[in-house]
Amino acid sequence: MRTERPELAKTYDPDEVEPRLYARSLAAHVFHEDPDPARPPFIISMPPPNITGRAHLGHASTYTTMDVETRYHRMLGENADWLPGQDHAAIATETVLIRELAKEGLTRDGLGREAFIARAWEWRELYGNSINESFQRLGFGPDWDRERFTLDPGLSAAVIKVFVALYRDGLVYRGTRLINWDPQQLSTLSDAEVESVEVDTFLWHIRYRAEDGGDGVVIATTRPETFLADVAVAVHPDDERYRDLIGKNVILPLIDRAIPVIADEAVESGFGTGAVKVTPAHDQTDYEIGQRHSLPMPTVIDYEGRIAAPIWRYENAAENRGAIDAQAQKMTKYVGLDRFEARKQIVADLRAAGALVKEEPYHTSVPTSSRSHAVIEPLLSLQWFVSMEPLAKPALEAYRSGAIRFVPERFGRTYEAGLETLRDWNISRQVWWGHQLPVWYTPSDDVVVAESEEEARKIAREQYGTDDLRRDPDTLDTWFSSGLWPFSILGWPEQTPELAHWYPNQVMITGREIIFLWVSRMVMLGLRFVGKIPFETVFIAPLVFDIHGRKMSKSLGNAIDPMEDLVPKYGADGTRFGMLRQMRLESQELHFDERFCDEARRFANKLWNALRYTVALEEGLPGAAVLPPADKLTLADRWILTELHRTVETVEKAYDGFRFGVATDALLQFGWYTFCDWYLEATKAPSQRETRAAVLSFVLNAFVRAMHPIAPFVTEEIWLTLPHDGATIVTASWPDLAEIPSFPDDAAAFDAVVKKVDELRNARAEWAIPPKDWMKVEVPASLAGESGVVEAIATLARAEIATYDGGNGALRDRIGAVRAVADTAKLRDRYQRDVARLESEVARSEKKLANEGFVAKASADVVAGERAKLDEYRRELARTRDALADLTPA
């Protein structure tokens, strides 16, 4: 295909090009693939963003790596597909919806479940696509024809099937446990969604007097309000101070209830007073102590986070219940108070009663919801759980056997550590937007779990003689459905061709903060239900912070919105290239610096102008991928082809190893400096005329293909303008190293030209020769035969060439002997400095080689290298001394 010489804009305009080319790709469905067992699969399941989400910088960077990998593997000819989808994000979406409804004066409960869900779906239709629009503007090319949603009928069926199967296998169970309760969201949260936030508070020291009238004990607590539900005081069994108290009773102040002093190993004598109040229904450690000692477990905080008369939840141990219930009338003044309000009141009352011994300022952390940021209340509650141990074991084994590989490797240890310490997973949520539990109860609370209501009735009739059922209103944790993602997205439980060829996926890319939350669950559930690991490689992309390493946040005012702040300024290409440039494999943080995006934007313009130069050559361009015969290629041609070969090789390895910083470094270095600053300038020498059009076109064509996965638009625009084969660069082939000739010796000779030109430019600056003047340069007569070399030097250094008698040896030596002509004093000065510099280099090198230890112990390569270096210095020194001698008046 031969391209007409078009009119090309002087400046590359991403705003015009990018949407146009994206629409073209979309219309042609170039990102779509079907399973093709004849080709190796390369599948990435896109971590489904929340439908409420906006594309933030973390998405932009992480998802760009997925796009790069998919595009690269597609160009390699693999059956590559990137599977997109969205997550219903139960709690997050419900929160947003409730807020929206409030603007209309409506409430969730007022609407009722059915109407609320209907509104949620409407809302999703309206706004759920905005993140996809951002992704498209960023140039992401997942297989949009295969987009899925976690609440799709197919995925919902998978969720129900898994829940029921796990229940029947005894891995899903219902029980009363201490759970994380968010009093603001009015729902439970999994451990993984709870984060610690540091706060300044107090450690209150409170005296519980002994029942027999003694001083009793002083306990230290950060949560005095929960003392209403205390059922014991615990001390360490070996603590001498309290030995006599163990087994005796102390009296809770204000409410005058007697509780025992018990001994438990969990207590650390060194902390606080060495005595701990035990409140099993409001603290994890206390709960475990309570279990060990069969203590009653009253709750005194309700679901709204208010103080309540003792509540007994389900099968709580209830010995001594009478005494606890009897306290209700003594705590009426606190009932209904918010927990933090109650804390103030109780502290004041304890102080008034003389029970408050000390208030010690104290820095600690409190659990908060990673969603609502409300302080989590540990509460005893009847919920649904998944037993983790039987699932975790095979998932650990898959990692330890090497079936799953982490990049960087060290994150494998994070995964391992997480799986070793998993507690059972609380999966029931008290929200409506989600997969409702396939669980029904009979009037007498018998539990029926089934895939459908029909099946549930049948079971109920057979087992319990009733079909009067009510369904559990709770829904499943969002992560339950996302845990199935890599296979549910492929159609599981149906045995689809996609599942057959594309599972396991080759790569999963995500952030380190969800290694336990998500990655481990996909592995556990994939192994259990498909019988195979879900993916072979997990690439953990760095987390994005601001330029000074601070978390990006609206309140700090340092958040960068890629769609608002970057794409309009730098284009999608500039944004992508600039982000990837900062991604270094071993670094777990990316301190985002916008300057890299600006550099990338200018780089795109630079390449664009190299294209303009190329297509404007009067001799015209040959067809795609046509090189002149090797014997016609000039030294400069051989050099640029060799450099191209090396660059493609480097970029290939970089993409293979997720080293995006290395790939962008190599592309930038080659494209801007090697290609534009040196080769393209060299083609302005007359001797390059015969071959330059073909070589420029060939190099640009291969180069933009190597860069395409990172910067899809500018590369496509350039590729389409050049002679090319095929309809779009998206489906073009990866540059074949075998077809890029490499001439290492000639390339080294041209390196000498580069070095010489640098030296001449340097001399020009030093001698203040105006750039518009041609500087005078003499080349040894023996180099005159190499007209291409002489002209290249003349063009690049803007020099007028004369010859002098002399010069011999290898081409590189003859190039080295090229010299600038200036007035004698200036030249002498320069040569003298060169001699001094070279003498010191020679001395350093000689000293090193004279070191017996070095010669004896260093590797042969290094010693030989050092000798070669010394040799080179000596020759250069000799050359410079000769030149200096020539100048010295006789």
Place this chain on the structure above:
RNA sequence: GGGCGGCUAGCUCAGUGGGAGAGCGCUACAUUGACACUGUAGAGGUCACAAGUUCAAUCCUUGUGCCGCCCACCA
């Protein structure tokens, strides 16, 4: 408490067991057949600190300091 990452030029970061690098910023010059979203040149660094291993350490080991993150039931 455990684990991980970082500390290199004013800023942001590469890099290597053997001659300290880039971009931006700064200074000076320049409009040379594409590009001023450009080119050329220059200034600028005891590679956090200490000890060790080594013929040789910015790089490896250990320790210290500072910054950041993750995990953990010290109330």
